[in-house]
Amino acid sequence: MQRLTTFSLSIAVLLAAACTGVSRTSVARADSGGGSAFWGAFPAGADPVALGDKVVDDLTSRTYDPDGRYVKRGGMDYREVCDAYGCLRFAGETKDQARIDALVKHYSMFLTDAGKKYIPKPDNVDNAVFGILPLEIFRQTGEKNEAWKELGLRSADGEWESPRADGMTKLTRMWVDDMFMITGLQTEAFRVTHDAKYLDRAAKEAVLYLDELQQPNGLFLHAPDSPFYWGRGNGWFAAGMTEILSELPADHPQRARILDGYHKMMAGLLKYQADSGMWRQLVDHPESYEETSGTGMFVFAMARGVRAGWLDEKTYKAPALKAWIALASKLNDKGEVMDVCVGTNKAAQDNGVKAGGSMLDYYLNRPKATGDFHGQAGFIWAAWAMVK
DSSP: OOOOOHHHHHHHHEEEHHHHOOOOOHHHHHHHHHHHHHHOOOTTTOOHHHHHHHHHHHHHSSSOOHHTGGGGGHHHHHSHHHHHHHHHHHHHTOOOOOHHHHHHHHHHGSSSSTTTTGGGOSSSSSHHHGGHHHHHHHHTTTTSSSHHHHHHHHHHOOOTTOOOOSSSSSTOOTTTTTHHHHHHHHHHHHHOOOOOHHHHHHHHHHHHHHHHHTTTSSSSSSSSTTTBBBBHHHHHHHHHHHHHTTTTTTTTTTHHHHHHHHHHHHHHHHHOOOTSOOEEEEETTTOEEEHHHHHHHHHHHHHHHHHSSSSSSSHHHHHHHHHHHHHHTTBBEEEEEESSEEEOOOOGOOHHHHHTTOOHHHTOOOOEEEOHHHHHHHHHHHHHHHOO
Protein backbone atom coordinates (compact mmCIF):
# COMPACT_ATOMS: atom_id res chain seq x y z
CA MET A 1 0.00 0.00 0.00
CA GLN A 2 1.36 3.44 -0.89
CA ARG A 3 2.48 5.36 2.19
CA LEU A 4 1.36 8.98 2.39
CA THR A 5 2.31 11.71 4.79
CA THR A 6 -0.41 12.86 7.15
CA PHE A 7 -0.70 16.14 5.23
CA SER A 8 -0.86 14.53 1.79
CA LEU A 9 -3.37 11.97 3.05
CA SER A 10 -5.58 14.78 4.30
CA ILE A 11 -5.36 16.58 0.95
CA ALA A 12 -6.14 13.36 -0.93
CA VAL A 13 -9.24 12.78 1.17
CA LEU A 14 -10.49 16.32 0.59
CA LEU A 15 -9.80 16.17 -3.15
CA ALA A 16 -11.73 12.91 -3.36
CA ALA A 17 -14.70 14.63 -1.78
CA ALA A 18 -14.64 17.34 -4.41
CA CYS A 19 -14.66 14.72 -7.16
CA THR A 20 -17.41 12.50 -5.79
CA GLY A 21 -19.72 14.88 -4.03
CA VAL A 22 -19.65 12.71 -0.88
CA SER A 23 -18.74 14.49 2.33
CA ARG A 24 -15.36 13.15 3.47
CA THR A 25 -14.31 14.81 6.68
CA SER A 26 -11.98 12.01 7.77
CA VAL A 27 -9.37 14.17 9.44
CA ALA A 28 -11.85 16.33 11.32
CA ARG A 29 -13.82 13.31 12.46
CA ALA A 30 -10.64 11.54 13.57
CA ASP A 31 -9.63 14.53 15.70
CA SER A 32 -13.03 14.84 17.32
CA GLY A 33 -13.40 11.12 18.14
CA GLY A 34 -12.01 9.18 21.08
CA GLY A 35 -9.73 6.93 19.01
CA SER A 36 -6.70 9.12 18.39
CA ALA A 37 -6.87 10.55 21.90
CA PHE A 38 -6.45 7.04 23.32
CA TRP A 39 -4.17 5.35 20.79
CA GLY A 40 -2.03 8.38 19.97
CA ALA A 41 -1.20 9.71 16.53
CA PHE A 42 -1.60 6.99 13.92
CA PRO A 43 1.30 6.47 11.50
CA ALA A 44 0.93 7.68 7.93
CA GLY A 45 -1.41 5.35 6.07
CA ALA A 46 -3.00 3.94 9.23
CA ASP A 47 -5.64 6.56 10.06
CA PRO A 48 -8.69 4.38 10.83
CA VAL A 49 -11.16 7.06 9.76
CA ALA A 50 -9.60 7.57 6.34
CA LEU A 51 -9.24 3.85 5.75
CA GLY A 52 -12.67 3.02 7.11
CA ASP A 53 -14.18 5.57 4.72
CA LYS A 54 -12.54 3.70 1.85
CA VAL A 55 -14.12 0.42 2.92
CA VAL A 56 -17.57 2.00 3.21
CA ASP A 57 -17.20 3.54 -0.24
CA ASP A 58 -16.05 0.22 -1.67
CA LEU A 59 -19.30 -1.35 -0.50
CA THR A 60 -21.65 1.33 -1.79
CA SER A 61 -19.85 1.51 -5.12
CA ARG A 62 -20.04 -2.19 -5.93
CA THR A 63 -22.30 -3.10 -8.85
CA TYR A 64 -25.66 -4.11 -7.48
CA ASP A 65 -26.79 -7.32 -9.17
CA PRO A 66 -29.05 -9.13 -6.70
CA ASP A 67 -30.09 -11.80 -9.18
CA GLY A 68 -26.45 -12.71 -9.62
CA ARG A 69 -25.28 -12.20 -6.05
CA TYR A 70 -28.22 -13.30 -3.97
CA VAL A 71 -30.55 -15.71 -5.69
CA LYS A 72 -28.06 -18.54 -6.03
CA ARG A 73 -27.43 -18.39 -2.26
CA GLY A 74 -31.07 -18.10 -1.26
CA GLY A 75 -30.83 -14.43 -0.38
CA MET A 76 -28.30 -11.85 0.69
CA ASP A 77 -25.07 -13.51 1.75
CA TYR A 78 -23.86 -13.32 5.36
CA ARG A 79 -20.46 -11.98 4.28
CA GLU A 80 -21.94 -8.87 2.74
CA VAL A 81 -24.34 -8.56 5.68
CA CYS A 82 -21.42 -8.43 8.12
CA ASP A 83 -19.57 -5.88 5.99
CA ALA A 84 -22.66 -3.66 5.69
CA TYR A 85 -23.34 -3.93 9.43
CA GLY A 86 -19.81 -2.85 10.21
CA CYS A 87 -19.94 -0.01 7.69
CA LEU A 88 -23.12 1.35 9.27
CA ARG A 89 -21.67 1.23 12.76
CA PHE A 90 -18.45 2.86 11.58
CA ALA A 91 -20.28 5.67 9.77
CA GLY A 92 -22.45 6.19 12.82
CA GLU A 93 -19.45 6.35 15.14
CA THR A 94 -17.69 8.88 12.91
CA LYS A 95 -20.92 10.88 12.52
CA ASP A 96 -20.86 10.63 8.75
CA GLN A 97 -24.48 11.16 7.77
CA ALA A 98 -23.72 11.16 4.06
CA ARG A 99 -22.32 7.65 4.23
CA ILE A 100 -25.12 6.42 6.48
CA ASP A 101 -27.62 7.71 3.93
CA ALA A 102 -25.70 6.05 1.09
CA LEU A 103 -25.70 2.71 2.88
CA VAL A 104 -29.39 2.87 3.69
CA LYS A 105 -30.18 3.74 0.10
CA HIS A 106 -27.98 0.88 -1.11
CA TYR A 107 -30.16 -1.64 0.75
CA SER A 108 -33.55 0.07 0.52
CA MET A 109 -34.72 -2.59 -1.94
CA PHE A 110 -35.36 -4.95 0.97
CA LEU A 111 -38.42 -2.89 1.94
CA THR A 112 -39.95 -3.23 -1.52
CA ASP A 113 -42.15 -6.03 -2.82
CA ALA A 114 -39.56 -6.79 -5.48
CA GLY A 115 -36.79 -7.03 -2.91
CA LYS A 116 -38.48 -9.44 -0.54
CA LYS A 117 -37.28 -12.45 -2.50
CA TYR A 118 -33.70 -11.53 -1.63
CA ILE A 119 -34.29 -11.75 2.14
CA PRO A 120 -32.86 -15.08 3.35
CA LYS A 121 -35.04 -17.33 5.48
CA PRO A 122 -33.61 -17.86 8.98
CA ASP A 123 -33.26 -21.60 8.44
CA ASN A 124 -29.55 -21.70 9.27
CA VAL A 125 -27.27 -19.40 11.23
CA ASP A 126 -25.63 -17.88 8.16
CA ASN A 127 -29.00 -16.88 6.74
CA ALA A 128 -30.40 -15.69 10.06
CA VAL A 129 -27.60 -13.20 10.67
CA PHE A 130 -29.11 -11.08 7.89
CA GLY A 131 -31.19 -9.51 10.66
CA ILE A 132 -28.28 -7.46 12.00
CA LEU A 133 -28.41 -5.28 8.88
CA PRO A 134 -32.01 -4.00 9.11
CA LEU A 135 -31.67 -3.71 12.88
CA GLU A 136 -28.56 -1.56 12.54
CA ILE A 137 -30.24 0.56 9.86
CA PHE A 138 -33.06 1.13 12.32
CA ARG A 139 -30.59 2.11 15.04
CA GLN A 140 -28.69 4.51 12.78
CA THR A 141 -31.80 6.19 11.38
CA GLY A 142 -33.64 6.61 14.65
CA GLU A 143 -37.23 5.43 14.50
CA LYS A 144 -37.97 6.77 11.06
CA ASN A 145 -39.05 3.42 9.69
CA GLU A 146 -40.37 0.63 11.92
CA ALA A 147 -40.27 -1.69 8.91
CA TRP A 148 -36.50 -2.07 9.35
CA LYS A 149 -36.98 -3.12 12.97
CA GLU A 150 -39.70 -5.59 12.09
CA LEU A 151 -37.56 -7.08 9.33
CA GLY A 152 -34.60 -7.60 11.64
CA LEU A 153 -36.60 -9.08 14.48
CA ARG A 154 -38.13 -11.55 12.05
CA SER A 155 -34.63 -13.03 11.67
CA ALA A 156 -33.80 -12.87 15.38
CA ASP A 157 -37.01 -14.57 16.43
CA GLY A 158 -36.86 -16.97 13.51
CA GLU A 159 -33.47 -18.12 14.77
CA TRP A 160 -35.25 -19.29 17.94
CA GLU A 161 -38.37 -20.75 16.37
CA SER A 162 -39.07 -24.21 17.85
CA PRO A 163 -35.97 -24.25 20.10
CA ARG A 164 -34.39 -27.43 21.43
CA ALA A 165 -35.52 -28.93 24.71
CA ASP A 166 -32.56 -27.27 26.48
CA GLY A 167 -33.63 -23.85 25.20
CA MET A 168 -30.89 -23.55 22.57
CA THR A 169 -31.69 -22.65 19.00
CA LYS A 170 -32.42 -25.64 16.80
CA LEU A 171 -29.81 -24.18 14.43
CA THR A 172 -27.04 -25.11 16.87
CA ARG A 173 -24.36 -27.05 14.97
CA MET A 174 -21.23 -26.52 17.08
CA TRP A 175 -19.14 -24.70 14.47
CA VAL A 176 -16.98 -21.86 15.75
CA ASP A 177 -18.46 -19.46 13.15
CA ASP A 178 -21.85 -19.66 14.86
CA MET A 179 -20.68 -17.56 17.75
CA PHE A 180 -21.10 -14.40 15.79
CA MET A 181 -24.05 -15.48 13.67
CA ILE A 182 -26.05 -16.30 16.81
CA THR A 183 -24.72 -13.96 19.50
CA GLY A 184 -24.26 -11.01 17.13
CA LEU A 185 -27.86 -11.16 15.94
CA GLN A 186 -29.44 -11.72 19.34
CA THR A 187 -27.34 -8.97 20.93
CA GLU A 188 -28.33 -6.55 18.19
CA ALA A 189 -31.98 -7.44 18.76
CA PHE A 190 -31.49 -6.56 22.43
CA ARG A 191 -30.00 -3.18 21.50
CA VAL A 192 -33.11 -2.36 19.54
CA THR A 193 -35.77 -3.78 21.89
CA HIS A 194 -34.08 -3.78 25.33
CA ASP A 195 -35.79 -7.13 25.82
CA ALA A 196 -33.58 -9.31 28.03
CA LYS A 197 -34.72 -12.52 26.33
CA TYR A 198 -32.37 -11.77 23.44
CA LEU A 199 -29.36 -11.40 25.73
CA ASP A 200 -30.30 -14.55 27.60
CA ARG A 201 -30.47 -16.51 24.35
CA ALA A 202 -27.07 -15.27 23.23
CA ALA A 203 -25.41 -15.79 26.61
CA LYS A 204 -26.61 -19.35 27.13
CA GLU A 205 -25.63 -20.32 23.61
CA ALA A 206 -22.19 -18.75 24.07
CA VAL A 207 -21.55 -20.76 27.22
CA LEU A 208 -22.54 -23.97 25.44
CA TYR A 209 -20.02 -23.28 22.67
CA LEU A 210 -17.33 -22.21 25.13
CA ASP A 211 -17.68 -25.52 26.96
CA GLU A 212 -17.50 -27.52 23.74
CA LEU A 213 -14.92 -25.73 21.60
CA GLN A 214 -12.47 -23.70 23.71
CA GLN A 215 -9.16 -25.45 24.43
CA PRO A 216 -6.66 -24.96 27.29
CA ASN A 217 -4.60 -22.56 25.16
CA GLY A 218 -7.63 -20.26 24.93
CA LEU A 219 -8.27 -20.89 21.24
CA PHE A 220 -11.22 -22.62 19.61
CA LEU A 221 -11.54 -25.66 17.40
CA HIS A 222 -13.31 -25.09 14.09
CA ALA A 223 -15.59 -27.95 15.14
CA PRO A 224 -15.16 -31.08 17.29
CA ASP A 225 -14.42 -33.16 14.18
CA SER A 226 -12.15 -30.48 12.65
CA PRO A 227 -9.65 -29.87 15.45
CA PHE A 228 -7.73 -26.90 14.05
CA TYR A 229 -7.42 -23.30 15.21
CA TRP A 230 -8.64 -21.69 12.02
CA GLY A 231 -7.98 -17.94 12.10
CA ARG A 232 -11.27 -16.47 10.90
CA GLY A 233 -13.25 -19.07 12.82
CA ASN A 234 -11.57 -17.91 16.00
CA GLY A 235 -12.21 -14.36 14.86
CA TRP A 236 -15.93 -14.99 14.67
CA PHE A 237 -15.92 -16.26 18.26
CA ALA A 238 -13.81 -13.34 19.47
CA ALA A 239 -16.21 -10.90 17.81
CA GLY A 240 -19.27 -12.66 19.19
CA MET A 241 -17.98 -12.56 22.75
CA THR A 242 -17.10 -8.90 22.33
CA GLU A 243 -20.60 -8.09 21.13
CA ILE A 244 -22.35 -9.80 24.02
CA LEU A 245 -19.94 -8.56 26.71
CA SER A 246 -20.65 -5.03 25.50
CA GLU A 247 -24.27 -5.44 26.62
CA LEU A 248 -24.41 -8.07 29.39
CA PRO A 249 -25.06 -6.54 32.83
CA ALA A 250 -22.43 -7.15 35.48
CA ASP A 251 -24.82 -9.37 37.45
CA HIS A 252 -25.95 -11.52 34.53
CA PRO A 253 -25.52 -15.21 35.45
CA GLN A 254 -23.48 -15.99 32.31
CA ARG A 255 -21.26 -12.90 32.24
CA ALA A 256 -18.45 -14.26 34.44
CA ARG A 257 -18.18 -17.44 32.36
CA ILE A 258 -18.10 -15.57 29.05
CA LEU A 259 -15.61 -13.01 30.36
CA ASP A 260 -13.35 -15.82 31.56
CA GLY A 261 -13.46 -17.42 28.11
CA TYR A 262 -12.71 -14.07 26.52
CA HIS A 263 -9.71 -13.49 28.81
CA LYS A 264 -8.31 -16.92 28.01
CA MET A 265 -8.68 -16.31 24.30
CA MET A 266 -7.01 -12.91 24.34
CA ALA A 267 -4.07 -14.33 26.32
CA GLY A 268 -3.78 -17.14 23.79
CA LEU A 269 -3.78 -14.72 20.89
CA LEU A 270 -0.87 -12.78 22.37
CA LYS A 271 1.21 -15.96 22.29
CA TYR A 272 0.62 -16.51 18.59
CA GLN A 273 0.75 -12.96 17.22
CA ALA A 274 3.26 -12.79 14.36
CA ASP A 275 6.20 -10.38 14.51
CA SER A 276 4.43 -8.23 11.92
CA GLY A 277 1.43 -7.78 14.22
CA MET A 278 -0.84 -10.03 12.15
CA TRP A 279 -2.34 -13.42 12.99
CA ARG A 280 -2.20 -16.42 10.70
CA GLN A 281 -4.59 -18.58 8.72
CA LEU A 282 -3.99 -21.33 11.28
CA VAL A 283 -3.29 -19.33 14.42
CA ASP A 284 -0.77 -21.75 15.89
CA HIS A 285 1.06 -22.72 12.69
CA PRO A 286 3.98 -20.38 11.89
CA GLU A 287 4.21 -21.83 8.37
CA SER A 288 0.69 -20.65 7.48
CA TYR A 289 0.14 -17.30 5.82
CA GLU A 290 -0.77 -14.08 7.63
CA GLU A 291 -4.50 -13.59 7.11
CA THR A 292 -6.54 -10.40 7.23
CA SER A 293 -10.14 -11.30 8.07
CA GLY A 294 -9.19 -13.07 11.29
CA THR A 295 -6.71 -10.34 12.19
CA GLY A 296 -9.39 -7.70 11.72
CA MET A 297 -11.74 -9.54 14.04
CA PHE A 298 -9.01 -9.97 16.65
CA VAL A 299 -8.24 -6.24 16.49
CA PHE A 300 -11.93 -5.54 17.02
CA ALA A 301 -12.10 -7.83 20.05
CA MET A 302 -8.82 -6.80 21.65
CA ALA A 303 -9.17 -3.06 21.06
CA ARG A 304 -12.69 -3.05 22.47
CA GLY A 305 -11.51 -5.02 25.47
CA VAL A 306 -8.77 -2.50 26.21
CA ARG A 307 -11.12 0.46 25.84
CA ALA A 308 -13.89 -1.17 27.90
CA GLY A 309 -11.53 -2.12 30.72
CA TRP A 310 -11.90 -5.89 30.28
CA LEU A 311 -8.21 -6.18 29.43
CA ASP A 312 -5.11 -4.77 31.08
CA GLU A 313 -4.05 -1.74 29.07
CA LYS A 314 -0.32 -2.25 29.71
CA THR A 315 -0.49 -5.78 28.34
CA TYR A 316 -2.87 -5.46 25.40
CA LYS A 317 -2.84 -1.89 24.12
CA ALA A 318 0.44 -2.13 22.22
CA PRO A 319 -0.35 -5.51 20.58
CA ALA A 320 -3.78 -4.27 19.48
CA LEU A 321 -2.28 -1.12 17.96
CA LYS A 322 0.51 -3.10 16.28
CA ALA A 323 -2.09 -5.42 14.76
CA TRP A 324 -4.13 -2.51 13.46
CA ILE A 325 -1.11 -0.87 11.82
CA ALA A 326 -0.20 -4.18 10.16
CA LEU A 327 -3.79 -4.67 8.99
CA ALA A 328 -3.91 -1.13 7.60
CA SER A 329 -1.08 -2.00 5.22
CA LYS A 330 -3.30 -4.69 3.68
CA LEU A 331 -5.88 -2.25 2.28
CA ASN A 332 -5.27 -1.27 -1.33
CA ASP A 333 -6.04 2.09 -2.90
CA LYS A 334 -9.48 0.86 -4.03
CA GLY A 335 -10.54 0.12 -0.46
CA GLU A 336 -10.16 -3.65 -0.94
CA VAL A 337 -8.63 -5.85 1.73
CA MET A 338 -5.91 -8.21 0.53
CA ASP A 339 -4.85 -11.66 1.75
CA VAL A 340 -8.32 -12.81 2.76
CA CYS A 341 -8.93 -16.52 3.23
CA VAL A 342 -11.80 -17.52 0.95
CA GLY A 343 -14.98 -19.14 2.25
CA THR A 344 -14.03 -22.23 4.22
CA ASN A 345 -16.07 -25.24 5.22
CA LYS A 346 -15.04 -27.27 8.22
CA ALA A 347 -12.37 -29.68 7.01
CA ALA A 348 -14.25 -32.82 8.00
CA GLN A 349 -17.11 -31.89 5.69
CA ASP A 350 -15.11 -30.77 2.67
CA ASN A 351 -15.27 -33.11 -0.30
CA GLY A 352 -11.56 -32.74 -1.01
CA VAL A 353 -10.64 -33.94 2.46
CA LYS A 354 -13.13 -36.80 2.27
CA ALA A 355 -11.41 -37.91 -0.93
CA GLY A 356 -8.23 -38.53 1.02
CA GLY A 357 -6.68 -35.11 1.50
CA SER A 358 -5.07 -33.94 4.72
CA MET A 359 -7.15 -31.78 7.04
CA LEU A 360 -4.06 -29.76 7.89
CA ASP A 361 -3.25 -29.14 4.24
CA TYR A 362 -6.86 -28.15 3.63
CA TYR A 363 -6.47 -25.14 5.92
CA LEU A 364 -2.90 -24.31 4.97
CA ASN A 365 -3.75 -24.28 1.27
CA ARG A 366 -6.96 -22.28 1.32
CA PRO A 367 -6.64 -19.62 -1.41
CA LYS A 368 -6.30 -15.92 -0.66
CA ALA A 369 -8.56 -13.30 -2.24
CA THR A 370 -8.69 -9.51 -2.48
CA GLY A 371 -11.89 -7.65 -1.71
CA ASP A 372 -13.72 -10.68 -0.30
CA PHE A 373 -16.50 -9.54 2.03
CA HIS A 374 -15.05 -11.61 4.88
CA GLY A 375 -12.00 -9.36 4.85
CA GLN A 376 -13.98 -6.17 4.28
CA ALA A 377 -16.10 -6.99 7.35
CA GLY A 378 -13.15 -7.75 9.60
CA PHE A 379 -11.36 -4.59 8.51
CA ILE A 380 -14.28 -2.22 9.07
CA TRP A 381 -15.00 -3.76 12.47
CA ALA A 382 -11.37 -3.13 13.41
CA ALA A 383 -11.53 0.44 12.12
CA TRP A 384 -14.67 1.04 14.18
CA ALA A 385 -12.93 -0.28 17.30
CA MET A 386 -9.97 2.02 16.73
CA VAL A 387 -12.15 5.16 16.54
CA LYS A 388 -14.65 4.12 19.24
